[in-house]
Amino acid sequence: MHSKSKIIMVTVASVILGLWAIVTIIPLYWMIIGSVQDTTLSATYKPQMIPSIWSVAPFERFFSKTSAWRWLFNSVFISAVLTATNVFFGSLAGYAFAKLKFPGSKTVFWVLLSTMMIPAQVTLIPLYVLIINVFNLGDTYTAIILPGAVSVGNIFLMKQYMSSLPTSLIHAARIDACSEFGIFWKVILPLAKPGLAVLAIFTFVTSWNDFFWPFLITSSDEMRTIQVGLASFVFAESTDYGAIMAGATVGALPMMILFFSLQRYFLQGITIGAVKG
Incomplete structure (x- = not known):
């Protein structure tokens, strides 16, 4: 009786x-289908879920009417730089908090964690004024990259992961007269490759999908990312649904490929911060 009820529960859960x-x-499917059919079919009252006429014209219009290649380059460049800075600085800070003992380390760590409780919208205006008026960096790559060069969440993630690494290896390296940075570079980083891979993937995805800050800090068309460019294209070409869906597909395709090719790292990211230090 117990096994039968368990089977029923599993079946119901699977169906749900x-x-x-x-x-x-369904929205993802409709986005892709809408990008490979005529615009008139995409905008009909009863849309065709399986198009009768296939066409690549929406992609041609999207790339011809916009600076799509420039937007894609900006997204790739900004996401790559943010991934590199977060992996380096996040792992460096995570190693310091996990394995090094220095005065005030716990206080500094908890102060950093407390900043995660502050909504990003609260600091948005001061950050904007600082970037635009104080540093005069508006509409530049630096303005987009600098605020996200390293995040507290990534520091916490690496601190939790590196707490599980054996401290005996660090002591052995110190006996061999290895410097602290040498220990970090030659001992810790090779052992932390799974955690670094998860950190890099999640940072790249977050940076690629980021919209509000690049939208706020950029003013010229050549500095827009693909997400911001799509928003401007929607306003400019609000009736060309096919081209809009083609642009959305172009913006989403790299992330879909990344997910399906590296999905085991995404699953690791769910539990990587739960290791016991």
């Missing part, structure tokens, strides 16, 4: 999850 997955996938 399956239905929820279908509901979640």
Whole structure:
């Protein structure tokens, strides 16, 4: 009787999850279908879920009417730089908080963690004024990258991961007269590759999908990322649904490829911060 009720519960849960997955996938499916059919079919009252006429014209219009290649370059460049800075500085700070003992380390760590409780919207205006009026960096790569060069969340993630690494290896390296940075570079980083991979993937995805800060800090078309460019294209070409969906597909495709090729690292990211130090 117990096994039968368990089977029923598993079946019901599977059905619910399956239905929820279908509901979640429908917008993504419609975006892709809308990008490979004529605009008139995309905007009809009864849209065709399986298009009768396939066309790449929406992609041609999207790339011809916009600076899409420049937007893609900006997104790749900014996401790559932010990933590199977060991996380096996040792992460096995580190693310091996890394995080094210095005065006030716990206080500094908890102060950093407390900043995660402050909504980003609260600091948005001071940050904008600082970047624009004080440093005069508006509409530049530096303005987009600098505020996100390293995040407290990534520091916390690496601190939790590096707390699980054996301290005996660090003591052995110190006996061999290895410098602290040498220990970090030659001993800690090779052992922390799984954690660094998760950190890099999540940072790249977050940076690629970021919209509000690049939208706020950029003013010229050539400095826009693909997400900001899509928003401006929507306002400029509000009736060209096919081209809009083609642009959305172009912006989402790299992340879909990244997810399906590296999905085991995404799953690791769910539990990587739960290791016991």
